[in-house]
């Protein structure tokens with residue numbers, strides 16, 4: 001047995017969990033490096049106390065220690081114990097709140113802290129918004145979208161390797177991409193499988209990292225994507241363009257580009273699902289006698305036959321002249337609400353004819 005952890009904490013083998021915790025709390029406060037700046041022996045003692053607590057607070061390790069006098073190298077800290085963080089202003093009182101795993105990550109994560117813990121080798125989705133005219137929604141269009149995003153490194157073609165070098169298995173995780181982490185806090189044991197921070201979960205690392213992208217396989221650059229906006233797109237709809245989002249790290253899958261389409265209104269037409277609604281101003285005479293009139297639709301002017309005796313407010317349909325249905329050959333209909341225009345300025349001749357009509 002290298003060290004007597006019980007003696008270090010000043011407890012006995014039969015001490016309870018809470019007694020061990022209490023002893024640790026007291027000692028770590030007393031010995032805190034912030035209180036004894038430059039006192040090497042206090043600092044060593046502080047590390048020892050933490051090491052002891054790290055084992056004795058973990059039932060499994062405690063059992064192994066009681067049985068074999070060591071924890072059999074099962075410490076997730078690789079034997080170095082807590083040595084790394086005593087200079088970082090570690091204060092047990094911090095443990096009253098905050099994000100534990102973040103705290104631990106920043107102590108043991110090898111410098112990256114939060115970013116490395118949540119790092120995902122896949123590229124993230126990128127959001128964009130475009131505004132198009134109402135008529136462009138009818139015909140569809142090709143829209144160029146420019147953005148600044150992570151793109152595959154041109155130097156290493158996204159591999160992250162200096163040319164001529166190759167990928168090697170990550171020694172940190174043995175190629176699995178994940179590391180098991182078991183940490184103890186005053187509130188008990190935290191065990192989690194976390195993404196390997198060295199290889200970002202890919203299990204491989206470049207033997208020689210690419211100089212342009214620093215081994216990331218991607219760089220932040222401006223890029224332009226041509227987006228096909230289909231005919232019939234509606235205001236507020238989002239198009240997902242696969243693989244056109246952020247490039248992944250070292251050749252990992254790219255994210256998608258999500259394009260939200262805003263369609264500007266048109267004062268002539270109102271969209272109602274796949275149909276279009278508008279109004280038709282009809283001369284009184286045409287409503288009475290019937291006529292062929294020109295109606296403005298989203299597909300251009302269309303000649304429509306108005307039956308004799310058409311009433312104000314009547315709704316007439318022109319089949320197949322509404323909005324195209326996205327990804328199909330179907331088209332909605334165009335509906336017009338009839339508005340009858342009563343003449344107000346009559347010529348002498350017109351007035352005479354209306355008078356004639358009255359006598360009939």
Ligand SMILES: [Zn+2]
Nearest residue numbers: 153156210213
């Ligand atoms: Zn590169």
Ligand SMILES: [Zn+2]
Nearest residue numbers: 170173196199
């Ligand atoms: Zn790894």
